[in-house]
Amino acid sequence: MDRSEFPHFLAIGTRWKDNDVYGHVNNVEYYSFFDTVINDFLIREGGLDIHSGTAIGLCVESQCTFKQSLAFPGSVDAGLRVAKLGNSSVTYEIGLFPAGSPDLAALGRFVHVFVARTDRRPVPMPKAIRTALEGLA
Structure with a gap:
């Protein structure tokens, strides 16, 4: 898989705390990178209102296949x-x-289910979010 297969990119700086005693970014931080690129996109491009929107996205599945190490200092695309x-x-x-x-x-997979903020039951995703996500399909 190469860069051309991804229509959206976000540069994320690694932090001192991301490295573990082996001198590379610890595996749990990769999941934080996933959360960051997804939610940044949803907020900026899809209008997700994380504070008071009626629908929110909950992660119901995630996985990661590691190919090579990342490290601080550095940046991740x-x-x-x-x-x-x-x-x-x-x-x-x-x-x-x-x-x-x-x-x-690394290659990640992440599944969001949109639910009502109040009762956490599945709801159709908001139209603006759907429109933004269609551009990434």
Whole structure:
């Protein structure tokens, strides 16, 4: 998988705390990169209101395949695309690349289900979010 397969990118800086005792970014931080690129996109492009919107996205599944190490100091180019778009759910694929590199460091899968903020029951995703996500499919 290469960079051209991802229509959206966000540069994310690594932090001192991301490295573990082995000198590379710890595996749990990769999931934070996934959350960051997805939610940044939803807020900026889809109008997701994280504070008072009636619908919110809950992660119901995530996974990561590690290909190479990332490290601090550095930056990660997080690529985002939609693999499947349902009525209330979306499956994302995330490619993490060392800044400017064509080489994939990790490939992620992340599933959001949109639910009502009040009762956490599935609801159709908001139209503006659906429209933004269609551009990543």
